Amino acid sequence: MRSARFSAAAFLIGMGLFASPSKAAEPLVYAPMNPARMSDVIRTLASDPFEGRAPGTIGAIRSVNYIVSQFQAIGLEPAGDNGTWTQEVPMIHTKVAPDALAHFRIGASDGLDFHQSEQIYLTTSTPSSQIRIADAPLVFVGYGVTAPGRDWDDFKNVDLKGKIAVILINDPDFRAEPGEPVAGRFGGRTMTYxxxxxxxxxxxxxxxxxxxxxxxxxAAASYPWSTVIAPGGETFDLDRKGKSESLVMRGWIEGQAAHELFARSGLDLDRLSQQARRPDFSPVTLPGVTLTTSIDVNTTRLQSRNVLAKLPGTTHPDETIVYGAHWDAFGKSKGPHGEAMIRRGAIDDASGIAAVLEIARAFKSGPAPERTILFGAWTAEERGLLGSTWYVEHPLVSLPKTVANFTIDVLQMGGMAHNAFLVGAGQDSLQDDFATIASSQGRVTVNEALPERGAFYRADHLPFARAGVPVLPIMDLAGYPDLLQGGVPAGRKWLEAYMACYHQPCDAWSASWDLRGAAEDAAALYEVGRSLAFSRMWPSWKQGSEFKALRERTDSERPAL
Known part of the structure; x- marks a missing residue:
């Protein structure tokens, strides 16, 4: 494999795609990306003055200003609101009281009290000072899915007004056995939206x-209860001025607590979960069970910002290629014992911002692109893809003429690897283009190892996909890197160490990192986008993708190939 990478590097250098290696012993298949410069960007964004980059904080202001200064230094043009570098993103921030309690009345019994972060986790995105619910009935709605194209409806027109829906996580076929009616209706072990x-x-x-x-x-959520409760009752949402439907209360029930609640009401949750895998399932009201809660909520409105820069196209400036990553992380908070902590988000996703800046620098240093290249640093990805969602709802360029979206969210720091990962394999032609470039780097592309995590539906490319724009996400937590130094065992060690720090304070910059593998991914994305920037090609969704029909509705707005 080592010699294959040397051959790939020689080929790329001969084609003029990469700079000549500085050392004969080490092919620079990640050129023109600079790993040391990427590391400096991550170190800065994850440092103390940035305070974990939570929206609405001084750390957010410093993050936006820093990214703007980087775009300016590269020589890009502003692409935000009214010729500025930013797009305003109005948000609602809510935080429920930590002593929140939900009382479940069960017939004539004393009922059950579930405490916040122990048996239950409650939040709201409704701007109010209190969540007040009195004796609301509970209705088990299976997986809560309405999918006419898959001949599936969990609701069967049951009236839920004034009621609490209780829902299973993941898809109806996640636990399906061969031969069950639901088998193959969704993604099997691969989570769909x-x-x-x-x-x-x-x-x-x-x-x-x-x-x-x-x-x-x-197993079905792909993360433990500790991840569910990590935000501490805090929620961000877009402030659409009442234009969108919203729940008064939303949250989670811990698994064992849910089993107890169902059992106390005379129901078997395991049996109902099996029934929910059948297309003829109908919602089940928990007999005699109601929920009552009154929770104080601190609500504020704030303005956050996407940072946007561009290189205008010379020939087709109305056609746009988008590169993006999110600048936010989880900010400052208190640990389980009241200790102050900063969740710095070094890898998630300062690494993505570092890659976007390197790609922007590479485009700026080369010939002017024929199509416009837009670079986005999105806010509030960690709070529900809010910045990218707002952009797609309020686009500053034509979405039908947006050629592609490249999203970078978590790059690996273990060094160069023999493999690269496809997230949501089989969605669109961009994945084939990426595989071709990765192969020229001496790498093989493999599908994500844990598709049940639904990674394809958990990053900032998703709002673009839902608008029909072909997307290519790079997320190096999709599997174990097969590292040049140490192989899969070393890659496993790296990924497991990172996942132990996922959304935790230990996701911090380290001088021991080897960013050559991260730079290699960035170089591959640059090459895929560069081929589009100097062509008339339009990437396409593949047959069977749920997003194909969305793009086809706007076919007439794009030039024919």
Whole structure:
């Protein structure tokens, strides 16, 4: 494999795609990306003055100013609101009291009290000073999925007004056995958007529920209860001035607590979960069970910002290629014992910002692109893809004429690797283009190792995909890197160490990192985008992708190939 990488480097250098190596012993297949410069960007964004880059904080202001200064230094043009470097993103920030309690009345019994972050986790995105719910019935709605194209409806027109929807996480076929009616209806072990908690809240709100509770299951959610409760009752949402449906209360029930609640009401949750895998499933009201809660909420409105810069196209400036990453992390908070901590988000996703800056620098140093290149640093990805969602709802360039979106969210720091990962394999032609470039670097592309995590539906490319724009996300937590130094065992060690720090204070910059593998990914994305910037090609969604029809609706707005 080592010699294959040397051959790839020689080929690329001969084609003029990469700079000549400084050492004969080490092919620079990550040129023109600069790993040392990327490391400096990550170190800066993850440093103490940036305070974890939470929206609405001084750390957010410093983050935006820093990224603007970097775009200016590269020589890009502003691409935000009214010729500025930023796009305003109005948000609502809510934080529920830490002593929140939900009382479940069960018939004539004393009922059950579930405490915040122990048996239950409650939040709200509704701007108010209090969550008040009195004796609201609970209705188990299975997986909470309405998918006409897959001949699936968990709701069966049941009236949820004034009620709490109780929902299973992931897709209806996540646990399906061969031969079950649901097998193959969704993604199997590969999560679709129907499996995401964001979709389930959206659908419950569309059905008129006042609240929704998702039953936590570590395997199906792909993360433990500690990750669910990590935000500490804090929620951000877009401030659409009442134009969108919203739940008064949303949250999770810890798995064992949910089993106890169902058992106390005379129901078997495991049996109901099996029934929920059938297309003829109908919602089940928990007999005699109601929920009552009164929780103080601190609500504020704030303005956050996307940072936007561009290189205008010389020939087709109305056609745009977008590179993006999110600048936010989780900010300052207190640990379980009251200790102050900063969740710095070094890898997630200062590494993505570092890559976007390197790609911008590479484009600026070369021939002017024929199509416009837009570079976005999105706010509030960690709070529900809010910055990228706002941009797609309020685009500053034509979405039908947006050629592609490249999103970088978590790059690996273990060094150069023999492999590269495809997230959401089989979605569009950009993945084939990436595989071709990775192969020329001496790498093989492999599908994500844990598709049940639904990674394709958890980063800032998703709002673009939902608008029909072909996307290519790079997320190096999708599998174990096969590192040049140490192979898969070393890659496994790196990824497991990172996942232990996922969204935690230990996601911090380290001088021991080897960013050559991260730079290699950035170089591959640059090459895919560069080929589009100097062509008339339009990437396409593949047959079977849920986003193909969305793009086809705007076919007439793009030039024919």
């Amino acid at each position: 129907y499996g995401r908690w964001t979709y389930k809240y959206e659908e419950a709100a569309r059905r008129g529920a006042i609240g929704a509770l998702i039953i936590h299951d570590t």
